[in-house]
Amino acid sequence: MQLKQTFYLTFICLCAGILPANEPLVVYSHRHYAADEELFASFTESTGIPVHVLKAGANELMERLKAEGERTRADILITADAGRLDEAKAAGLLAQIHSEILKTRIPEPYRDVDSQWFGFPRRARVLVYAPDRVNPEELSTYEDLAHPKWRGRLLCRSSNNIYNQSLLASMIAAHGEGPALNWARDVRRNMARPPQGSDRDQLRAVAAGLGDVAIVNTYYLGLLLHSPDPRERALAKTLRIFFPNQQDRGTHMNISGGAVLKSSSQKDNATRLLEFLVSDQAQEVFPAVTYEYPVVEGIEWSDLQKSWGSFHADDLNLSQLGEDGRKSVQLFNLADWE
Amino acid sequence: MLKRWFTRTFLHELDLWSGTAYLLCLLILLPLFALLLGLSQRGPMWEHLADTVLSGYVLNTLWLTASVALLSVLMAVPAAWLLSHFDFPGSPLLEWAMVLPLAVPTYVAAFVYKQVPEAAIPLLIHIRSTYGVDSYLFAEGFIRKGVLALFMAGVLYPYLYLSLRAAFMVQRKGMIEAAQVLGRGPGSVFFSIALPLAHPALIAGISLISMEVLNDYGAVYFMGVPTLTVGVFRTWTGLGDLASAVRLAGLMLLGIVIVLAMEGRHRGRARFTETANDNSTPLLRRPLSRRASIGALLVCLIPLTIGFIAPLIQLLYWAYLSIQRFGNTIPWQRMGHSLLLALGTACVLTFIAVILIYAQRLHPVRWLRQPIRLAGIGYAIPGAVVAVGVMMFLGFIDQRFPYYTFIGSVYAIGFGYVVRFLAVGLHPVRAGMERVCGSLDAASLLGHSPTHPPSRINLPLIRGTLFFRRPC
Numbered sequence: 072m073q074l075k076q077t078f079y080l081t082f083i084c085l086c087a088g089i090l091p092a093n094e095p096l097v098v099y100s101h102r103h104y105a106a107d108e109e110l111f112a113s114f115t116e117s118t119g120i121p122v123h124v125l126k127a128g129a130n131e132l133m134e135r136l137k138a139e140g141e142r143t144r145a146d147i148l149i150t151a152d153a154g155r156l157d158e159a160k161a162a163g164l165l166a167q168i169h170s171e172i173l174k175t176r177i178p179e180p181y182r183d184v185d186s187q188w189f190g191f192p193r194r195a196r197v198l199v200y201a202p203d204r205v206n207p208e209e210l211s212t213y214e215d216l217a218h219p220k221w222r223g224r225l226l227c228r229s230s231n232n233i234y235n236q237s238l239l240a241s242m243i244a245a246h247g248e249g250p251a252l253n254w255a256r257d258v259r260r261n262m263a264r265p266p267q268g269s270d271r272d273q274l275r276a277v278a279a280g281l282g283d284v285a286i287v288n289t290y291y292l293g294l295l296l297h298s299p300d301p302r303e304r305a306l307a308k309t310l311r312i313f314f315p316n317q318q319d320r321g322t323h324m325n326i327s328g329g330a331v332l333k334s335s336s337q338k339d340n341a342t343r344l345l346e347f348l349v350s351d352q353a354q355e356v357f358p359a360v361t362y363e364y365p366v367v368e369g370i371e372w373s374d375l376q377k378s379w380g381s382f383h384a385d386d387l388n389l390s391q392l393g394e395d396g397r398k399s400v401q402l403f404n405l406a407d408w409e
Numbered sequence: 410m411l412k413r414w415f416t417r418t419f420l421h422e423l424d425l426w427s428g429t430a431y432l433l434c435l436l437i438l439l440p441l442f443a444l445l446l447g448l449s450q451r452g453p454m455w456e457h458l459a460d461t462v463l464s465g466y467v468l469n470t471l472w473l474t475a476s477v478a479l480l481s482v483l484m485a486v487p488a489a490w491l492l493s494h495f496d497f498p499g500s501p502l503l504e505w506a507m508v509l510p511l512a513v514p515t516y517v518a519a520f521v522y523k524q525v526p527e528a529a530i531p532l533l534i535h536i537r538s539t540y541g542v543d544s545y546l547f548a549e550g551f552i553r554k555g556v557l558a559l560f561m562a563g564v565l566y567p568y569l570y571l572s573l574r575a576a577f578m579v580q581r582k583g584m585i586e587a588a589q590v591l592g593r594g595p596g597s598v599f600f601s602i603a604l605p606l607a608h609p610a611l612i613a614g615i616s617l618i619s620m621e622v623l624n625d626y627g628a629v630y631f632m633g634v635p636t637l638t639v640g641v642f643r644t645w646t647g648l649g650d651l652a653s654a655v656r657l658a659g660l661m662l663l664g665i666v667i668v669l670a671m672e673g674r675h676r677g678r679a680r681f682t683e684t685a686n687d688n689s690t691p692l693l694r695r696p697l698s699r700r701a702s703i704g705a706l707l708v709c710l711i712p713l714t715i716g717f718i719a720p721l722i723q724l725l726y727w728a729y730l731s732i733q734r735f736g737n738t739i740p741w742q743r744m745g746h747s748l749l750l751a752l753g754t755a756c757v758l759t760f761i762a763v764i765l766i767y768a769q770r771l772h773p774v775r776w777l778r779q780p781i782r783l784a785g786i787g788y789a790i791p792g793a794v795v796a797v798g799v800m801m802f803l804g805f806i807d808q809r810f811p812y813y814t815f816i817g818s819v820y821a822i823g824f825g826y827v828v829r830f831l832a833v834g835l836h837p838v839r840a841g842m843e844r845v846c847g848s849l850d851a852a853s854l855l856g857h858s859p860t861h862p863p864s865r866i867n868l869p870l871i872r873g874t875l876f877f878r879r880p881c
Contacts, residue, residue: 130646134800135817138807158649223542229633231643264549267633268523279530299734300727400647401454404461409635 095121096340099136100149101129102327106360107149114347120340129155129233136164136332146335147344151327152233154240156188157393159330166333168342176349176367180386181326190326191348192363195384196238197322198313199292200284201277210284210313213242213323217257225258226273226282229266230403234288234325239402240395241323244387248402255406266409271295278306288325293362293375314382321385325392326366427777430768433761434780437828440798441662441786447801448659452652454644466640466657473558473629473636474622478615480562484712485569485614490599491709493577496694497702503709508571510564510716516627521720522560523631526553557632563715565621569614576610577603616672623661624791637661638793645797655801658794665789750819754826755834761827762834766842785832792829799825 100107103126111122127135129150136143136159148164150156159165165187173182173189181190198210209220216225228235242251259266263282273285274295295307314322329348331341347353354365358373365372491497492504529552537545584606588598604611626638635643637657645654697705710718765781787795803815803824815821 131817138804138816223537223545229630229635231630231639231647236647264546264553265633267553268631272523275527276530279527280534281530299730397647397649400643401457404457407461409465409633 095123096147096337096344097145098122098124098147098149098344099132099145100124100126101132101151101155102126102149104361106356110348110353110356111344113352114344117347118340118343120343122344133158133162137162141334143332143334145332146337146341147329147331149327149329152237152325152392153188153190153328153389154233154237154392154396156183156328156330157390158396160185160187161393164332164334165330166335166338168331168338168345170342170346172346173342173349178366178368180324180384180388181328181366183330184388184390188328188330189345189349190328190366190389191353192327192357192361193366193384194234194325194327194363195289195314195322195382196234196286196325197289198284198315199274199277199287199310200313201280201309202311203309204280204283207311207313210315212316212319213238213286214254215315216261216284216286217254219261221261221284223261223263224283225261226263226276226285227258227266227287228268228270228273230255230400230408233396234270235286235403235408236396236399237325237392238286238323239399240392241385241387243395243398243402244391245320248398251399252402252405255402255408259406259408274310275303275306278309289364289376289379290362293373296375312379314380316385317383320387321383324384324389326389327363424771426764426768427772430765430777430781433765434784437761437784437787437831438780440795440802440828441790443801443805444655444659444662444794444798447652447655447797448663450652450655452644452650452654452656454648454650455653455656457648458640458644458653458657462635462640463657466635466637469629469634470623470636470638473554473561473634474619476554476558477561477565477622478618480558481566481569481618482611482615484562484566484715485573486604486611488566488709488712489570489573489577490603491705493574494694495697495701495705497697497705499706499709500694503706503713504574506717507709507713508567509713511567513564513717513720514627515561515564515621515625516631517724518560518564518716518720519557519628519631521723522556524723525556553632554634557628557634560715561622561625561628562618563712564717564720565618566712566716568617568621569611572610572614572617573607576607612672616668619668620665620789620791623665624793626791626793638791641791641793641797651797651801655797658791658797661794662790666786669786669789750822750826754823754830757823758827758830758834759838761831762838766835766838769839770842781835785835787829788832790829792825795825795829799828 098111108124111124115121125132125145129152132148132150133155136145136148139145148156148159150159156165160183167186168189169186174186177189181193182188198216200207200210215221230236230239239251239255242254246254263276268276270285270287270291271294273282273287274292276282277285289312292307292310292312295303298304298307316322329345331338331345335341349367351367351370354367354370357363357365358370358376362373362375364376488503488507492500492507526549533545533549533552536548585598585602588602593601623636623638625636626642629636630639637660641654641657641661644650644657765784769777769781799821800816803821807815815824
């Protein structure tokens, strides 16, 4: 390649960033599922409104939105947990949406009290155990995992992970900061190894016998059962799910949710997209493809989810998770939960 | 005095080239200044960090850096010595193949090597049932951290290998021959002459490896060894305290500046060792016996297998499984983005490097040389730290420039890359320019003014060095 061409290429690369894109409805999304793209395509097909998706980590999207402020091109923010949506709400980025469809179809715990964000699929953070080493009668609650009988038997990922931060936030909401800190400290002490890897790695470690019980989201077991690696599929078949706290507040739930941005110039179309995501057509996709639970009642679960059984979900309003999320990182630091 | 210098020297020498070079240096250094300014700010979470996790981050960082450096020495030194002094089957191929691990990012290696602690689970279970939970936890940590240090050394040793091999190649034949004539055995020659002579290269290679270890986020996070880099991200995003994250990043920056200064001083003192005698001929490679050849092959193949062959085989196997189950779903769009970003950054970097080095050639004065040298410091700073500085700087710009938002744009990441990797562009351009130093005068003789764009004479001459990165 000639030098001249190299410098022309430099010029083209510089220009590529400022060329106006065809950007009808812009979605900033933290979700990385092919199913979402299919859903957006269906929306475009039925409404004629094209959707442009920008995917990134939740933190990056939040920083970007804060930096862009009123100038953002984004119309919708989608994250994989309620805490981040609440953070966006606290930063004054979200618009209040008055939609009867969203209000009636989404149960109260899974939408913002001020109608600024809405959950679509639900995620349950459960206990997965090896049935050859754990009698399900031994399992009861998250709180019970602090008991010394679990010393060297538990597995969980790093406290950097938002699912763990939300779980601890739910413990703060249920018991207060002091007991939540003691719980985190005891659970960390009971771990079979320092926190590391992903939820799927915890499942593999239980299957291999390193620990007996892992704290994970249900759909990771679904993903492992459909892994391209036959060894992983075989390992996943040996594991069982237990829904904790069935006798009291219920299993900790989180959502993947969306919100319309205050600065959006297309709030009506953006609201239509959110409404589409709670339609029967869209809700049926979550259990079948991503193994998440639908947020709308009456939508049929997948056979896999049916095999795990029904459960009582914690009805804590997820707005609470945002308030206690930052606090939970501090408590994890104090508890030496890396 | 300053005023006199400014009017008589600075303004006198200021032209389009030096002015542009100054502006570029300033732009590149501003994010790092922002970081240093941030050092004085105490975020709301700083006390909390100091009371809880800070000592752990520092200890993990020191431990990992030292372990990876040591293992890299064990991998690179024998291989570089053997491949520069001896001839054995496969040595011509290995000579360049030993560099291949540089193509494996540490976090990709982490995905591959996490299987080793998983494979050790039966052993760990045995330890737990026989010796108790405490022994088991110790063994688990030992294996996991050992594997982390081993594979990081496996993918990073080429930095040391390259600098050592270059040093071994130019070592004076006479000195080694004299030692052999005087009755020194090969081991003694290596330890008492070759290695001490290559001391600066050893230190330079270890410094580069240490910086890469500090730079890593993915592998250490995944393997559960939180270092300062993990701390920067966690404090910023988890605790939402940018000021404390900046302080952590600034601490790392200070540590790196100290290491670099020590390395520079050491190099300055040991400079005599690097001067190759023009009259000396490079060492002829001695053939090895069959038995010794097998040993030499093993010494080279073990690090190459850890850093390249094993990860490659595993990745190919996963790709095969994935294609078999899900079909041929190659993410062309993402590959295109990566390629465009890499290519675009490389072009911009080269462009800037040419401007800076050419300006320096036109004005060979200290007040231009030093800022340009300083602008290359980003290569020694972890990407996470550079990212924090760039975010602070662009955040400041975004607040005052209402027409475009830089944060989150392709320019922000491009700018971050330029700040971080400028040294990679500066080095080959400088080396190329130094080699063609005569042609600048030749260009003048041919009627080109010194301020004429360098495209006609100099650039074609240094084209080779622009396209291939040379090891720093």
